[in-house]
Amino acid sequence: MTNWPDDDVILYDGVCIFCSRWVRFVIARDAARRFRFTPVQSDYGTRLAKAFGIDPSDPDTNAVVHGGVAKLKSDAALTVLSLLPGWGWTRALFAVPKPLRDAVYSLIARNRYKIFGKYETCFVPDADMRARVME
Structure with missing residues (x-):
């Protein structure tokens, strides 16, 4: 995996309603x-996505940089969840074979706009959230 200088950065599709809810979910639980x-x-x-081989015009995954390394698809989601207070139990889900985890992840990712909808532009975070957004 490619290294990145900033750590604990979550890359997400800003027009995806499901992805934006994921960000809000994390923020609500990330007390630290x-x-x-x-x-x-x-x-x-866009720079981050390109560095990790994600097409910024059609992102098929979120990503998280943790420990300087990019985690994609189910690895990204489970890494983030496992680092949130009270969610450490999700580490056990890494035991599920990655091809199976990623197949489920990809199915949801491919259909996220149909299932959850899409914003016309990136959602605008509130002031507290905005302080944690890197643009």
Whole structure:
């Protein structure tokens, strides 16, 4: 995996309603304010996506940089969840074979706009959330 200088940064699709809810979910549980966020549609997010082989115009995954390394698809989601207070039990889900985890992840990712909808532009975070967004 590619290294990145910023750590604990979550890359997400800013027009995806499901992805934006994921960001809000993490923020609500991240009492230590460990994670920062960047929409793939921002300049910083586009650079990050390209560095990890994600097409910024059609992102098929979120990503998290943790320990300087990018985690993609189910690894990204489980890494983030496992680092949130009270969610450490999700580490056990790494025992599920990665091809199976990623197949489920990809099925949801491919259909996320049909299932959950899409914003016309990136959602606008509130002031507290905005302080944690990297653009």
